[in-house]
Amino acid sequence: MRSLIFILVMAMSVSVAADSFDNLLQIELKTLGSGEPAKVADFLGEDLLCLVLWDSQCPDCLENVAQLGTSDPPEGVRLLGINFDDLAWDAEDFIAEGRLQFPQLHDPEGRFAQALNADDFSFSFALLDPMGEIKAIHYDSLDDAPEKLRDVMTAIRGATFDYRLKAVNPKTSGSIVVEIAAAPEDMPVMETSRRYPVFKHSGQIRTRGLSVSLWGDESDCDCGVSGPFGESLAIQKNLLYRASYELIAEMAPGFSAGGKLRMSNEDPVLFEQGPEYLGSEFGSAFGEIRQDRFSARLGYFSDHFTPLTLQRWDFADNPPAAGSGGAGCGVCGATVRGVSLEALDDLGPKITFEGLRVEASLARSLRLSTFYAIPQRAVASSGVTMDNPFAYRRDVLASRLVYSFDFVAQSRGVFAIQHLSAHEDGESSDLPLSWSELPLSFIHKNEVWSASALIPLWQGLTLHGETARSFERVDKMNGFGESLNGAAHLAELNFKRSKNLRFAAAWINLDPEFTSPFRALSYRGNAQGYRISAQWQGESAALALFHKQLERVEDVDAGNMPERLSISSALVGWKPRKGLSLDLVTTLASEEPGGGLCTCDRWTHTLTARHKFGRAAELQADLTYVRAETTSSKDGQRSMIAVIQMTANF
Secondary structure (H helix, E strand, O other), rough: EEEEOOOOOOOOOHHHHHHHHHHHOOOOOOOOOOOOOOOOHHOOOOOOOEEEEOOOOHHHHHHEEEEEEEEOOOOOOOEEEEOOOOOOOHHHHHHHOOOOOOOOOEEEOOHHHHHOOOOOOEEEEEOOOOOEEOOOOOOOOOOOOOHHHHHHHHHHHOOOOEEEEEEEOOOOOEEEEEEOOOOOOOOOOOOOOOOOOEEEEEEEEEEEEEEEEEOOOOOOOOOEEEEEOOOOOOEEEEEEEEEEEEEEEEEEEEEEEEEEEEOOOOOOHHHHHEEEOOOOOOEEEEEEEEEEHHHHHHHEEEOOOOOOOOOOOOOOOOOOOOOOOOOOOOOOOOOOOOOOOOOOOOOOOOOEEEEEEEEEEEOOOOOEEEEEEEOOOOOOOOOOOOOOOEEEEEEEEEEEEEEEEEEEEEEEEEEEEEEEEEEEOOOOOOOOOHHHHOOEEEEEEEEEEEEEEEEEEOOOEEEEEEEEEEEEEEEOOOOOEEEEEEEEEEEEEEEEEEEEEEEEEEEEOOOOOOOOOOOOOOOOOOOOEEEEEEEEOOOOOOEEEEEEEEOOOOHHHHHHHHOEEEEEEEEEEEEEEEEEEEEEEEEEEEOOOOOOOOOOEEEEEEEEEEEEEEEOOOOEEEEEEEEEEEOOOOEEEEEEEEEEEEEOOO
């Protein structure tokens, strides 16, 4: 039997916690598809009841739920789905495809997930006996969910009445160990009735000590030393902090409001560059209405579209970075030009805007999403300086139409059309400006159309493709405007050999005149080439390999793309014990700025030690050491970066 990554824990004892869970079984939930009310207790009978907890936003959830829905359950087991999507249509679109042949209840508040401590996991199931007592709980996604359910049933039948299924020993080839269960002492008591308003809150405090040292001679070949994210370096020592707190109140069913407070000593310029485009650096607020097939949110919200339109960061297009956590996501790091080492942002694809977002399900498997936002406010100065720049207000209107469809058994395909329009409002500033006070271009308009598809070709093999075209207009001081338009194409194959082994290969082509103001920072115009990556993830170790080769499409003096670029990287991760991980990344980048005069070779070594305290990483400490060396045919430079970072989540 293949070794699987999972944790089986005993849930509750016959105590106050058990009484509370009994009450939870009696609350009425909506049946997805029909809308009829039903209780979990209605499904209890002579057989064991398997509660399948899932969310349609995680691919592993859909795969495992589909496996259970298209296979016969073990003898003596009845299946019942508990879906905790915020919106019913997310789950109903998936159910309508006919791959779930067992009933589904909608629990948007996530009360069952919270009661079973499963809210932090992508997929889980729990087995209840005819009296509603929990016999076993399984967390984490699987290669074969039906097989695992059969294994759990076998272990339960072999146990005595006084035993509970507690854990699986991975060192015994996945065989299940039955032990006497110890009931948790701090099991929370669940409230089974909703009293409004319901408050939720979260926050984060992050501090970073940074020290950068440089030595050596600067190169005449534009081969400056860069940091772990490709950013330019300067000698410095600083201590940064950022504290944020979010409070959300559910005022009534389907209506919520909230706000976010933020304090930081980061440079305001970093805040203006995203990924949070807010009107005030001190926070924002929102109000939201959610119905079964419609939602509207006014205020701040987070979203992303695709790598070629609206995506802050594309993980797949960059080498692995240290900090993956040893056996974590080895290719989820990034080495991208344009990211500042001084920013305390988490790496991720989403951007936070302020404005209005509306989402609606037009039909089964067809969804429309659109939003209007203002990512840039008008700033006028008596003179154009780097400390006090001039800028008009920028407006963004974006729309996305997504269609989901069945392609092969137990797989879901997606086709989407995206449109993004951004322009500066020339009337947003009433300060008279002279010729010397205006930048070279002062009215900018940009429009991007994109079509993308995600097609499952075979078990574990998927194809992602995207084609986009941009239209740009810049009106200059002398009255002669400039219009540009360009195309971009991306194709990628992903193969998941097993849960622990993945491969990816992609080809990309970006015209010199292709541009989008919010595209992933790694996508620079005037480039074409390929990338390949492989990742293996074990119980306590991980290995990730990456290679990217790009070349300039046209020999134009745009300064945005070297003549040739090659990046190779390897990550080795190790988890010596629970909560502690070590990552070592070595990256070699070779770059020809152009003209054939010289080449730039950069070696970067990054070592990160990370320790997580608590199950949900309430406190996390990172120690990172980076050593970079840049050499050319003329001169060379070296750098050393030391980072101590503490992150507390609550």
